[in-house]
Amino acid sequence: MTGTWKVSLPCTRAEARILSEDQLFISSSDSTPTIVASEIDPKHPDAWIIDVYCQAEPDPELIDNLLQLSPSAAKSGVQPIVEMLQDEDWVTLSQQGLEPxxxxxxxxxxxxxxxxxxxxxxxxxxxxxxxxxxxxxxxxxxxxxxxxxxxxxxxxxxxxxxxxxxxxxxxxxxxxxxxxxxxxxxxxxxxxxxxxxxxxxxxxxxxxxxxxxxxxxxxxxxxxxxxxxxxxxxxxxxxxxxxxxxxxxxxxxxxxxxxxxxxxxxxxxxxxxxxxxxxxxxxxxxxxxxxxxxxxxxxxxxxxxxxxxxxxxxxxxxxxxxxxxxx
Known part of the structure; x- marks a missing residue:
């Protein structure tokens, strides 16, 4: 199914740095995902989230890569949240949380x-x-x-x-x-x-x-x-x-x-x-x-x-x- 999709997964600060290297996401999809890592709460500096924006429905390989590269989520049993976005400016959505x-x-x-x-x-x-x-x-x-x-x-x-x-x-x-x-x-x-x-x-x-x-x-x-x-x-x-x-x-x-x-x-x-x-x-x-x-x-x-x-x-x-x- 085509469209803009978003995959979200909580992670640690160190995992966010690794996950944001988009060349690690080798999947069968034809499009290159846009990857945004952001801090969830400044009071908890090791609590981060990774959002992956795709132009096609994410395949199992991409989801599996996410879980392998975020052992803290896998250890706690957290699964990625996959959602299809409405007809909105998804690039603008990806900027949310990126403060100057x-x-x-x-x-x-x-x-x-x-x-x-x-x-x-x-x-x-x-x-x-x-x-x-x-x-x-x-x-x-x-x-x-x-x-x-x-x-x-x-x-x-x-x-x-x-x-x-x-x-x-x-x-x-x-x-x-x-x-x-x-x-x-x-x-x-x-x-x-x-x-x-x-x-x-x-x-x-x-x-x-x-x-x-x-x-x-x-x-x-x-x-x-x-x-x-x-x-x-x-x-x-x-x-x-x-x-x-x-x-x-x-x-x-x-x-x-x-x-x-x-x-x-x-x-x-x-x-x-x-x-x-x-x-x-x-x-x-x-x-x-x-x-x-x-x-x-x-x-x-x-x-x-x-x-x-x-x-x-x-x-x-x-x-x-x-x-x-x-x-």
Whole structure:
């Protein structure tokens, strides 16, 4: 039966983060579900709910995936609630519960809310949709706060890569902070690339190759020729999962130079040591770790020269050691 369907299941905060990674929902349906995780009650920070919006009736495989990825619900015997929505704006419905948030100098909101009237804040409009990254997860919050911290300390970047961009939020934040920089944003998911383009237009951010523009590419890691051509970068952002972060360490190191700053997120506290080891082997050093609940956001610096045989661009930007101290 076609139409718009909603599947709801209570879960913990940690499960919500995993469940909101929509690539985990491999089902027989032809449409990609829209997944929204939200807190039920601020007084109970571990009480969350996941809502999955589908363009067709959810199949048993999707329901089974939900239950397997939410052991707390399975343990308590809670079953997903499946309902068909009436002819309403289901995208608007999916935004309900996503309150505007403040992270550093950023005000992140959906199209259902107004931008901030505070001139000191940069408003970014991101709707929940078929890509991860509305800013409401600790990983994205940590990245936004880390970017803001770099700006507050006077650091400047001219060549930036956002690997696994999702909705484009972090690329947009970097654009607000360093408006003359060349930024390239990539994702393995073509839907995410499309969504990022739509969000860029919604936020009046120019797409293209020049300074002050963001270029979008679909890429598995940094395999795309455009990503290789622009290297080395002086700032790389990667808010993905721990496994891909470890696997991408050699590629990211190859796209770096001495002084490159790296922001990594999407890992759990228990995965931090493994991720840090992978990048230490590639010549990085951990300089700052911000932890929100069990979600670390790591800031590292490249201390040795690796990578493609290509002369680094000379810029007037301060070395990362000016910010982080001597390596």
């Amino acid at each position: 948030l403040r992270a550093g100098r950023f005000h992140v909101h959906t199209s259902s809310d107004e931008p901030s009237d505070n001139p000191r804040l940069a408003s970014i409009c991101i709707d929940a949709g078929q890509a991860f990254g509305t800013g409401h997860h600790e990983t994205t919050m940590g990245c936004l706060q880390s970017l803001d911290r770099l700006k507050r300390t006077g650091h400047r970047f001219r060549n930036i890569a956002d690997v696994g961009t999702g909705t484009g939020l972090l690329a947009f934040a970097a654009h607000h902070l360093w408006q003359s920089a060349k930024i390239i944003a990539s994702d393995i998911d073509p839907v995410a690339v499309t969504v990022t383009g739509e969000n860029a237009r919604r936020n009046a951010i120019a797409l293209g190759n020049g300074h002050g523009h963001i270029r979008l590419v679909q890429s598995n890691g940094l395999d795309h020729p455009a990503l290789k051509q622009r290297a080395p970068y002086d700032l790389i952002i990667a808010n993905i999962l721990a496994g891909p972060l470890v696997a991408l360490a050699p590629q990211i190191a190859g796209a770096s130079r001495a002084g490159t700053v790296l922001i990594l997120a999407g890992l759990l506290t228990g995965q931090k040591a493994e991720v840090v080891r992978a990048y230490v082997r590639e010549g990085f050093r951990l300089r700052y770790a911000q932890v929100d609940n069990e979600w670390p956001c790591l800031t590292l610096i490249k201390t040795r020269k690796y990578g493609w045989i290509r002369k680094a661009h000379r810029t007037k930007s301060p070395l990362a050691s000016d910010y982080f101290g001597e390596c």
